[in-house]
Amino acid sequence: MRALRFLLRKEFLQIFRDHVILGMLFVMPLGQLLILANAATFEVRSARLYVVDHDHTPMSRGLTDRLAASGRFVPTAASPSPARADQAMLARQTDAILVIPTGFERELVRQRRAEVQFILNAEDGAAAGVLQSYAGRIFAAYSAELSAQVTPTLASIGARVDLPPRRGEPIIEIRRRGWYNPELDYLDFMVPGILVVLVTVVGTLLTAMNIVREKEAGTLDQLNVTPIRRSTFVAAKLIPLWSLALLDLALGLALAHFAFGVPVRGSLALVFVAAAIYLLAALGIGLWISTIAETQQQAMFVTFSIVMIYLLMSGLFTPVRGMPVWAQWAAQLNPVTHFIRLMRAVLLKGAGPAEVAPQLAMLAVIGAVVLTLAVRQYRKRAA
Amino acid sequence: MDGLGKRFEATVALDDVTFDVRPAELFGLIGPDGAGKTTLFRILATLLLPDRGSATVLGLDVVRDLWAIRARVGYMPGRFSLYPDLSVEENLRFFASVFGTSLEEGYRIIAPIYRQIERFKNRRAGALSGGMKQKLALSCALVHRPDLLFLDEPTTGVDAVSRRELWDLLGELKASGLPILVATPYMDEAARCDRVALMQRGRVLAIDAPAAVGARFPRPLFAVRARDRYALIQALHAYPYTASAFPFGDELHYSDTRRDLAPVAIAGELRAYLQSKGFADAEVTPIRPGIEDAFMALMGTPQEAAG
Numbered sequence: 001m002r003a004l005r006f007l008l009r010k011e012f013l014q015i016f017r018d019h020v021i022l023g024m025l026f027v028m029p030l031g032q033l034l035i036l037a038n039a040a041t042f043e044v045r046s047a048r049l050y051v052v053d054h055d056h057t058p059m060s061r062g063l064t065d066r067l068a069a070s071g072r073f074v075p076t077a078a079s080p081s082p083a084r085a086d087q088a089m090l091a092r093q094t095d096a097i098l099v100i101p102t103g104f105e106r107e108l109v110r111q112r113r114a115e116v117q118f119i120l121n122a123e124d125g126a127a128a129g130v131l132q133s134y135a136g137r138i139f140a141a142y143s144a145e146l147s148a149q150v151t152p153t154l155a156s157i158g159a160r161v162d163l164p165p166r167r168g169e170p171i172i173e174i175r176r177r178g179w180y181n182p183e184l185d186y187l188d189f190m191v192p193g194i195l196v197v198l199v200t201v202v203g204t205l206l207t208a209m210n211i212v213r214e215k216e217a218g219t220l221d222q223l224n225v226t227p228i229r230r231s232t233f234v235a236a237k238l239i240p241l242w243s244l245a246l247l248d249l250a251l252g253l254a255l256a257h258f259a260f261g262v263p264v265r266g267s268l269a270l271v272f273v274a275a276a277i278y279l280l281a282a283l284g285i286g287l288w289i290s291t292i293a294e295t296q297q298q299a300m301f302v303t304f305s306i307v308m309i310y311l312l313m314s315g316l317f318t319p320v321r322g323m324p325v326w327a328q329w330a331a332q333l334n335p336v337t338h339f340i341r342l343m344r345a346v347l348l349k350g351a352g353p354a355e356v357a358p359q360l361a362m363l364a365v366i367g368a369v370v371l372t373l374a375v376r377q378y379r380k381r382a383a
Numbered sequence: 384m385d386g387l388g389k390r391f392e393a394t395v396a397l398d399d400v401t402f403d404v405r406p407a408e409l410f411g412l413i414g415p416d417g418a419g420k421t422t423l424f425r426i427l428a429t430l431l432l433p434d435r436g437s438a439t440v441l442g443l444d445v446v447r448d449l450w451a452i453r454a455r456v457g458y459m460p461g462r463f464s465l466y467p468d469l470s471v472e473e474n475l476r477f478f479a480s481v482f483g484t485s486l487e488e489g490y491r492i493i494a495p496i497y498r499q500i501e502r503f504k505n506r507r508a509g510a511l512s513g514g515m516k517q518k519l520a521l522s523c524a525l526v527h528r529p530d531l532l533f534l535d536e537p538t539t540g541v542d543a544v545s546r547r548e549l550w551d552l553l554g555e556l557k558a559s560g561l562p563i564l565v566a567t568p569y570m571d572e573a574a575r576c577d578r579v580a581l582m583q584r585g586r587v588l589a590i591d592a593p594a595a596v597g598a599r600f601p602r603p604l605f606a607v608r609a610r611d612r613y614a615l616i617q618a619l620h621a622y623p624y625t626a627s628a629f630p631f632g633d634e635l636h637y638s639d640t641r642r643d644l645a646p647v648a649i650a651g652e653l654r655a656y657l658q659s660k661g662f663a664d665a666e667v668t669p670i671r672p673g674i675e676d677a678f679m680a681l682m683g684t685p686q687e688a689a690g
Contacts, residue, residue, distance in 0.1 A: 002480075002483065003480070003481055003483070006477065006480035006481055007481070010466075010469070010473075010477050013469065013473065014466065014468055014469065017468055018468065217464060217466070217467065218460060218462045218463070218464030219464050219465065219466055221430060221460055221464060222458075222460065222464040222465065222478075222523075223481070224429075224430055225428045225429065225430065225453055225456065225458045226453060226478070226481045226482060227450060227453050227454045227481070227482065227483070228481050
């Protein structure tokens with residue numbers, strides 16, 4: 001224990017003396033949180049709309065006006081030629097094409113239903129999906145508005161490229177109500193996730209680099225000829241970074257709450273208990289990387305490739321349920337998945353320990369396994 | 384140690400190394416780079432496991448009793464391996480503390496060395512000069528008052544004055560009763576050891592007192608001087624009785640195959656031969672073989688040597 005105290009003192013001395021590490025610990029994650037939280041949005045504003053109006057009636061113009069009034073679409077071009085609209089989309093001069101056929105208003109008045117064609121550039125699938133749902137809502141609202149006047153029906157949405165235009169679908173009125181995040185505010189949803197990722201990257205990378213640096217400097221050998229035990233050395237490496245990563249998380253949460261208004265509906269203590277367990281796994285990965293890397297560059301590259309997997313298989317950007325089965329299993333083994341899920345549940349839903357028990361258990365299991373393997377891998381004696 | 388062996392994949396780093404170091408002895412491992420000195424140190428310092436054989440340090444087995452050894456041995460690796468971002472004093476205090484002692488308790492033993500760098504005690508170790516770094520490393524290896532000191536090439540990359548100072552310090556430490564095992568690639572430093580082991584390609588070629596190692600040189604040896612050294616070597620190689628001729632400082636060391644002839648007689652004959660070859664200024668002096676001569680002979684290096 002005495003040796004641990006001296007080692008810890010040395011670790012803190014080195015960390016607080018190194019401006020780069022301090023920057024990596026505090027400035028980088030918080031700065032990135034500010035930037036990324038504003039940038040990582042699914043909202044689409046001002047999509048460029050190409051209008052091909054063959055009808056030229058008050059009702060056809062009304063449809064275009066409703067789309068423009070929403071702020072989601074900006075009519076940037078109009079022509080009577082569908083071919084030119086197609087060319088504009090090919091040249092990426094427009095994001096969506098609205099084709100209103102001749103007799104649109106007449107059909108509406110006589111038959112109470114009419115068709116329009118709405119073509120989306122689905123190169124960026126996520127953005128196209130968002131635009132499609134915006135347009136659907138606007139069409140539905142316009143249809144309801146018109147039905148008050150002439151009781152017609154208006155509906156038709158088609159997306160281009162993969163999806164053939166669907167015509168003449170019956171009206172289905174959908175009323176959405178998002179629970180726990182009623183405004184579907186992406187910030188509430190993304191900020192906790194981004195924060196988890198940033199803290200993970202910092203914790204894992206610093207752990208890996210810190211130990212590898214001792215290898216590079218030869219000080220690891222120098223320590224290995226002292227009576228310091230393997231477990232003491234590992235503890236002295238993990239404790240400072242573990243506590244600093246928790247501090248990072250606390251600062252990040254404060255920023256998320258006060259700068260982005262992310263709600264804290266559940267118990268903060270629960271979040272930190274989970275974080276304490278979760279960070280054991282994250283730092284354990286860093287320790288494991290340090291056993292296979294000989295230089296800090298190697299440690300960095302291995303860390304980043306692991307972090308990529310962490311990110312893309314965690315449900316941060318894409319829901320886990322949408323993944324193929326094998327990837328869902330992999331996501332189950334990813335500690336980030338469970339911690340993000342837990343953070344969102346506790347912060348947004350106010351979930352208590354009973355509700356997040358499965359995540360806590362998985363974190364504990366993953367943490368224990370990772371840390372055990374990493375410590376075992378860390379050999380005091382090179383063979 | 385006895386029959387110690389270590390291989391790294393296909394490379395045999397140590398092959399059947401056997402020797403022992405006596406109490407209060409300054410024992411030198413002499414050999415070129417790649418001779419296996421560092422591997423030997425790493426085994427003795429319990430950083431590596433031997434593949435074959437056994438070694439005991441202070442009567443403790445390097446495999447079984449590693450923790451006892453680690454507490455009692457001071458090891459200074461060939462590469463500077465202290466924390467460059469900690470100050471001189473912080474490094475010393477840290478290494479004292481991990482051995483469960485303090486700088487104050489260890490001060491007496493490191494004082495002769497530490498005093499030379501004490502005025503830089505607040506400087507970061509990374510900002511020290513080569514010689515000061517080695518003095519700090521030696522202080523750190525000594526601060527826990529070890530019963531045995533391992534020094535792997537302590538003078539490599541150190542200026543001549545610091546080298547001499549370091550060897551003076553080793554002499555003082557030895558005089559205080561501390562056994563020291565030191566490796567060096569420099570033959571001139573071997574003379575300051577009580578005994579040396581000459582190592583090459585993982586094997587020990589000879590173990591003896593430095594003077595006695597020189598005496599093992601099997602043939603009469605001469606220092607030969609002339610202005611044109613390159614031509615001189617050519618001429619010596621053409622001489623029928625040449626056993627070896629290689630540059631040594633600013634002269635050539637020449638050994639003769641005729642063991643039964645008096646050195647003075649050989650010297651006279653050789654001088655006459657060289658003068659007949661046009662080396663009017665040739666000087667030939669019989670000399671006592673030094674450790675380097677013995678080493679060259681033991682290594683069986685090719686007798687060719689460019690001037």
